[in-house]
Amino acid sequence: MPYPLKRLLAFPLVMFGVSVFVFIAIRLVPGDAITAMLGTESGLLTPAQREALTAYFGLDQNIFVQFWRWLSGVVQGDFGISTTYGQPVLRVIFDHFSLTLELAVLSMLLSLVIGLPAGIYAATHKDRPGDLAVRVVAMLGQSTPGFVVGLLLIFSLSVFFGVLPQMGSFVPFWQDPLGNLSQMILPALTLGTAFAAAVIRVSRSAMLDILSEDYVRTARSKGLSRRRVIWRHALPNALIPLVTLSGVEFGYLLGGAVLVEQIFALPGLGRVVLDAIQQRDYALVQGTILFIAFNFMVVNLLVDLAYAALDPRIRFETK
Amino acid sequence: MSSLLSVRDLKVGFGPRPESNEVVHGVSFDLAPGETLAIVGESGSGKSVTSMAVNRLIDFGGGRITSGSTAFTRADGSTIDLARAEERQLEGIRGREIGMIFQEPMTSLNPVLSIGTQIEEVFRIQFAMSGAEAKTAAREALERVRIPDAARRLTYAPHQLSGGMLQRVMIAIALASNPRLLIADEPTTALDVTIQAQIMGLLSEMKRETGTGMIFITHDIGLVAGFADRVMVMQQGEVVEQGMLDAVLDNPQHDYTKHLLNAVPHFSDGRSVRHDMQRDEGSRKVLEVEDLTVRFPVRAGLLKRQTGNVHAVEGVGFDLMQGETLGIVGESGSGKSTTARAILDLVRPTKGRIRAEGLAGAVSDKPVQMVFQNPNASLNPRLTVKQLLAEPLIAVRRRIDAEAVSRMEMLLDRVGLPADSLARYPHEFSGGQRQRLCIARALMLNPSILVLDEAVSALDVSVQAKVLDLLIDLQNEFGLAYLFVTHDMAVVERIAHRIAVVYAGQIVEIGPTSEVLANPRHDYTRQLIKAVPSLDRRHSDYGIDLTEIPSLVRPMGWEPDAPRYESAGEGHLVRAGA
Numbered sequence: 001m002p003y004p005l006k007r008l009l010a011f012p013l014v015m016f017g018v019s020v021f022v023f024i025a026i027r028l029v030p031g032d033a034i035t036a037m038l039g040t041e042s043g044l045l046t047p048a049q050r051e052a053l054t055a056y057f058g059l060d061q062n063i064f065v066q067f068w069r070w071l072s073g074v075v076q077g078d079f080g081i082s083t084t085y086g087q088p089v090l091r092v093i094f095d096h097f098s099l100t101l102e103l104a105v106l107s108m109l110l111s112l113v114i115g116l117p118a119g120i121y122a123a124t125h126k127d128r129p130g131d132l133a134v135r136v137v138a139m140l141g142q143s144t145p146g147f148v149v150g151l152l153l154i155f156s157l158s159v160f161f162g163v164l165p166q167m168g169s170f171v172p173f174w175q176d177p178l179g180n181l182s183q184m185i186l187p188a189l190t191l192g193t194a195f196a197a198a199v200i201r202v203s204r205s206a207m208l209d210i211l212s213e214d215y216v217r218t219a220r221s222k223g224l225s226r227r228r229v230i231w232r233h234a235l236p237n238a239l240i241p242l243v244t245l246s247g248v249e250f251g252y253l254l255g256g257a258v259l260v261e262q263i264f265a266l267p268g269l270g271r272v273v274l275d276a277i278q279q280r281d282y283a284l285v286q287g288t289i290l291f292i293a294f295n296f297m298v299v300n301l302l303v304d305l306a307y308a309a310l311d312p313r314i315r316f317e318t319k
Numbered sequence: 320m321s322s323l324l325s326v327r328d329l330k331v332g333f334g335p336r337p338e339s340n341e342v343v344h345g346v347s348f349d350l351a352p353g354e355t356l357a358i359v360g361e362s363g364s365g366k367s368v369t370s371m372a373v374n375r376l377i378d379f380g381g382g383r384i385t386s387g388s389t390a391f392t393r394a395d396g397s398t399i400d401l402a403r404a405e406e407r408q409l410e411g412i413r414g415r416e417i418g419m420i421f422q423e424p425m426t427s428l429n430p431v432l433s434i435g436t437q438i439e440e441v442f443r444i445q446f447a448m449s450g451a452e453a454k455t456a457a458r459e460a461l462e463r464v465r466i467p468d469a470a471r472r473l474t475y476a477p478h479q480l481s482g483g484m485l486q487r488v489m490i491a492i493a494l495a496s497n498p499r500l501l502i503a504d505e506p507t508t509a510l511d512v513t514i515q516a517q518i519m520g521l522l523s524e525m526k527r528e529t530g531t532g533m534i535f536i537t538h539d540i541g542l543v544a545g546f547a548d549r550v551m552v553m554q555q556g557e558v559v560e561q562g563m564l565d566a567v568l569d570n571p572q573h574d575y576t577k578h579l580l581n582a583v584p585h586f587s588d589g590r591s592v593r594h595d596m597q598r599d600e601g602s603r604k605v606l607e608v609e610d611l612t613v614r615f616p617v618r619a620g621l622l623k624r625q626t627g628n629v630h631a632v633e634g635v636g637f638d639l640m641q642g643e644t645l646g647i648v649g650e651s652g653s654g655k656s657t658t659a660r661a662i663l664d665l666v667r668p669t670k671g672r673i674r675a676e677g678l679a680g681a682v683s684d685k686p687v688q689m690v691f692q693n694p695n696a697s698l699n700p701r702l703t704v705k706q707l708l709a710e711p712l713i714a715v716r717r718r719i720d721a722e723a724v725s726r727m728e729m730l731l732d733r734v735g736l737p738a739d740s741l742a743r744y745p746h747e748f749s750g751g752q753r754q755r756l757c758i759a760r761a762l763m764l765n766p767s768i769l770v771l772d773e774a775v776s777a778l779d780v781s782v783q784a785k786v787l788d789l790l791i792d793l794q795n796e797f798g799l800a801y802l803f804v805t806h807d808m809a810v811v812e813r814i815a816h817r818i819a820v821v822y823a824g825q826i827v828e829i830g831p832t833s834e835v836l837a838n839p840r841h842d843y844t845r846q847l848i849k850a851v852p853s854l855d856r857r858h859s860d861y862g863i864d865l866t867e868i869p870s871l872v873r874p875m876g877w878e879p880d881a882p883r884y885e886s887a888g889e890g891h892l893v894r895a896g897a
Contacts, residue, residue, distance in 0.1 A: 211379075214426040220376055221421075222441050222492065223414030226406070232440075236431045311431050312476035 003308075007301050011294070018293040019074070019286065023067050026277070026285050033059060036280035037083055057083075070286065079290075080283030084275060089287035092272060097291070099170060100268035103260065104253040106184055107192030108246065115199025116242070122200070123207030124230065134200060141197030146256055150190035150263045157186070170267055187264045191256050195249050202245050206238040213237075239310055247303035251296045322392060323499060323532045324350040324373065329387035329402070331365075331372050337383040343368050344556045345387065352392075352499065355526065355533040357547035357564070359540045359579065361779040365556035366536045370502050373534070374417045375401060375409050391416075394499060415445040418493030418531075422505040424485035428477040434461075434488055435473030441495040460491040463528075464521060483514035490521065497529055504536045511650035512806055516850035519546065538780065541583050542852040544568060552576045568854060582781035586809035586851045589836025596642045596795060598816055598831075598890075603676070605686065605767045605800045606639035606662070611671035613657050617872055627874045631657040633824040634882050635671075639768065642794060644801040646815030646832065648808065648847065652871070654824040655804045659770045662802065663689050678767045678798070685715060688761040692773035694753035698745040704731075704756060705741040711763040730759040733796070734789060751782035755789065762797070770802045775810060787814055808851045812836055817890070820844045823869055825882055830891030840893040 034053050035042045045053070054060045058069060073080060079089035122134040173180040210216060211234055219233040258270030269288060276284035307314045331343040343365040350356050360366040371377040372384055373391075389401040394416060399408065413419075421427045428437060438457035442448040448456060454473070461469035464487040477485060486506060493501055503522065507515035523546060526533060537543055543550065544564070551561035552575065560573040571577045585591065612635075614628040632654040639645050649655040660666045662673055664687075677686035688711070691697040698707060708727045709719045717723065724741075731740050734755040736748075745753055754774065761769055771790070775783045791814065793799060805811050811818060812832060819829040820843065828841040839845045884892040 214421060214423055215429040217376060217379065218419075218421065218427045218489070218492070219429065220379060221374065221413055221419040222444070223410045223412065224440070224444060225410055228444070233429050233432070237429070312433070313430055313478050 004301065004305060007304070011297060014297060015290060015294065019071065019290055020067070022286050022289045023070070024063075026280075026282055027063065029277070029280070031280060033057065033083070033280040033282060036278070070283070074290075079287040082276070082281055082284040082287075084279045084281045084284065089283050092284060093269065093288055093291050096267060096269045096272050098172065099266060100254065100257045100261070100270055101295075102173060102180075102184060103187055103191060103257050103266070103268060104250065106188040107190075107195065107253060108250065110188055111192040111196035111199050112242075112246075115196040116203050119200045119203025120207055120230065120235070120238075122204045123211065124226075126208060131204075134204070138197045138200040138204075141193045142201070144193065146190055146194060147259055147263055149193045150187070150260060153186050153190060154263075187260045187266060190263070191253060191260045194256075195253065198245060198249065199242065202241055203238055206241045207234060210234045210237045236310060240307065243303055243306045243310065247300050250299045254292055254295065321352065322349050322390070323352045323354070324392070324534075325388075325390040326373070327388050327390075329369065329372060329389060330385045331368050331377060331382050332385050333382050337385050341385065342382075342556050343372065346553070346556075346558050347387075348551055348558070348561060350500070350532050350534065352532050353526075353530045354549065355535060355547045357535045357537060357540075357543035357550045358553060359537055359543070359550055360553035361538055361579075361781065363555065364553040366553050367504050368556075369553070370504055370534055370536050373401060373500075373502060374413050374419060375404070376413075376419070378406075391500070411445075414441055414498075415496045416498050417500045417502065418496070418498040420486070420489050420493050420501070420503045420506045423509050424482050424489055425477075425509070427489055428485060430477055432476075433473065434475050434477065434480070438473070438488070438492055438495060441492060445496050456495070460495050461488070463494070464488070464491045464525075466491075482510055483517060486510060486514075486518050487521065490518075490525065494525055494529060494531070498531060501531045501533045502536075503533060505538065506535075507542070508538070512808065513650060513846055513850045515542075515852070519852075522546075539583070539852060540568075540579055541586075541854045544852070544854050552579065578781060580854070582784050583809075583854060586812055586853045588848065589812060589833045589838075592812060592832045592836070593644075593791070593814065593816060595791070596816070598640050598643050600640075603641045604638055605641050605676050606802070607672070607674045608638070608658075608662065609636045609672045611635040611658065611661055611673065612669045613654070613661055613666055614669045625875065627872055628877070630824050630871050630873055630877075630879070632661065632668075633879055635821070635824075635826055637819055637826070637829060639800045639802060641767065641800055642798045643817070644794065644803055644815045646811035646818045647802065647804045647821055648806065648811050648818055649821035650806055650847075653821045654871075655821045656772055658821070659689070659772050659802060659804050662768075663687055663770060675768060678765060685764055686767040687770060688764060688766040688768070689770045689772065690754070690757050690761050690774045693777050694750060694757050695745075695777075697757055698753055700745055702744075703741065704743055704745070707745070707756065708741075708760050708763055711760060715764065726763065727759075730762050733762075733793065734759045749782075751778055751786060754778060754782075754786055758786075758789070758793070762793070765797075766799070768800045768802060770804070772804045773806070774803070776805065776807060783810070790814060808836070808848060809853070820847065824871055825879075825894065827894045828892070830888070834888055834891045838887070838891075840887045840891075 034045070034050060038045070051060070058066060061069070070080065077090070081087070082089050082092050085092045118134050122131040125131045171179045171183060216229060216233055219229045224233070257268055258274055260266070261268040261270040262274070269292075273285065273288050275281070276288060326349070327347050329343060329346045330341055332338055332341040334340045346369050348356065358366045358369060368377060368382065371380065372382070373389055375384070377384070384402045387402060390398050391401050391412070392398050393412070399412070401409065401412070404412075428434070435454065435457050438460055439453040442453040442456045457473060458469045461472060466472055466484065466487055472480070480488065506522070507518050510518060519542070525531070535543055535547055540550070547564050549562065550564045550567045552559050552567070552573065554575045560567060560571065560576045567576065568580070571580055611632055613632040614630050616625045617627040617629060618624065619626045635658055637645060647655045647658060657666060661668050662675070675686045677684065705727065708730070709723070712719060712723055727741060728738060731738065736752060736755055736759070745756065748756065775786050778786060787810065790801065794801060801814070803811065803814055815832050817830060818832050818835045819826050820835065820841065821827070822843045828835055828839065828844045835844065836848065839848055883895045885895045887893045
């Protein structure tokens, strides 16, 4: 059986574990759904009305019955109806996910494009001024919280250049690529700062280790140019720890999107989760978190496949 | 005679101020085309630094040539001073006119690129060949170093090949462009002795075929006897003696050369064995091993089901008398270390019986103690000598009282370390002294048996000889039995009363040292003896025999036939039918 298929078979098991956890966790949060949904008006409800609503949403059943009903729906592709949006959960997710995914992918690309060359430059100029500058930037990037970076970016751009990032109404990429990018670039930079700093540090230290390896000396003894030694012999080896980092960080990017979407007022999945938790929108919370977990697993599967592609020592047995 | 390489007063330093941190102090030598120069010295002699200064790889290791010249005659007849050449010029010379082979074949090839890619690269870069051309050239290069099935091997990644194969690939890369100079930096040190003989044989063949000049760096002067034309002896960054090989070997002038030649463990086919403490059937039997078998499971698949076994040790049996040394000889993967570990209870035997008996006055019920190969790695750098020596006592829950401390002092004295060592840390000692510390530590519990796993292999030859002497003295004084695991035939000839030759997990021959070494009966024992480098055989060549050790992985339920042994004399047994 091919390795990726084997990994896919493990998905349902993990997903089940995640759903049990989320199902219980959201119900442990104090407060009830009816009060959260109706706000102050809930004070006007008679006990009978409240009971009727509770029964309507199925919240009067014991937790096992609730879980079973929800789960049997999920298996059939029915994640329930969101109480806040009044729409099917899956619909809400798909409406908002494309923005968050774009944000995460964009910030990841930016981080790699900035971080990797900077890390390689620093490693090949070890202890010279360029290396020190890169290291200072990396340390600042890693220790400054994302929202500070975001606010500083907005502030400096609007005050010094009079440019204000377009907020509020979101333009999808396929409708207006340029408009979309001009809208997304600042959030992506904000979200990616810490990741870019991590990429710099990891690629620098990996490169430094690799440049003192025996096989790099062999490559030099063959008369290869400095450039070819770095790009052909050292880089493929340095990518292995970077792939590990990217896999882990991608999960954090999805999480970090909650904050960045808030700052830049973007209608992404992060805000949906935040709202859903505040509103005790059980079905939506369960649906989105399950969805994010699924994405995380897909990314990690891709990471493992990337390992195999990069490093022949990591082989997956096929029967 | 025209010169290929002429090095004059070469000085090399390291660090930001290389002038004040010099490690090579003015080396001069000449190399004629097609000639082989051996640079011999112990670790820290500057021999590797000198060789890497020639093609200026030293630049990438933090080194600088501070003065001197290295005039290299290029293929077109022009001469270039490599010491002052630009990096761009050097790139056209490295790999094209100067090839290089390194010590560790396992780490010297890029793990993520195929063998083929790494060979083809030379042809693409140095000769601007196209893809198909380079591929053909790479295949021919592999065939030249006698790698069978070369076309398929080109697609292999380095981890799929054995150390000996990889070193052949390295030679293929170094010789790809028919360089005029080949620098070989300890190319066989990391390899087993029979593989070493294969590589030496291949290198002599290549030298004949291509007529390349060669600089061969080694710590083992015996290895280059019969191989090099001239020899240069280095000590602490200086050349102490150089000349024609025969002249230096027959009539060494400098004290250090004499010392090196004396220190080389001479292997003499079992003629110079120990005559003290002979095996006496009347004395006490301290160790008995019967039918020892260790198998490690091989797992595969989603559920990690066991699909077979690695038969690391199979039906091994021997005994050991008080005061006797049994040498266990074999190459990597033969199961010799696993046998030692099983006796120490570090791995669980699949079957078999091990019975070890303590001495009358033993401190604990642990009669077996061990000394490992690498003294640097087996001493915790954060503990003082006193704490290190206390460890075995702590392990058996003994108090560290005045008596224990006086035992420490007594043992330090016996192993030849100063009395004030107790408060010091391992890094304050030299490699040989550290191994003495390890021996003292192993003796703390007054064991009856010491297992020495390659205990002198990591030491320089002169230090090695002293530690062997110490071990013999200690054996005489305490009546210790040694189980001496090694790959080094000269060492085993020096210290062992009896020898067990292990091959593919089984004992193929066992008997008195003089018998086994002088009259080897098993094919493998003969092969092993033939492969030993030695000063005495400087006029014989290394033959090319490229057999690989068989795989030890077997399917589930596989049981070997019980080994049968034939007697070949008093206490000399040879495995039959294999």
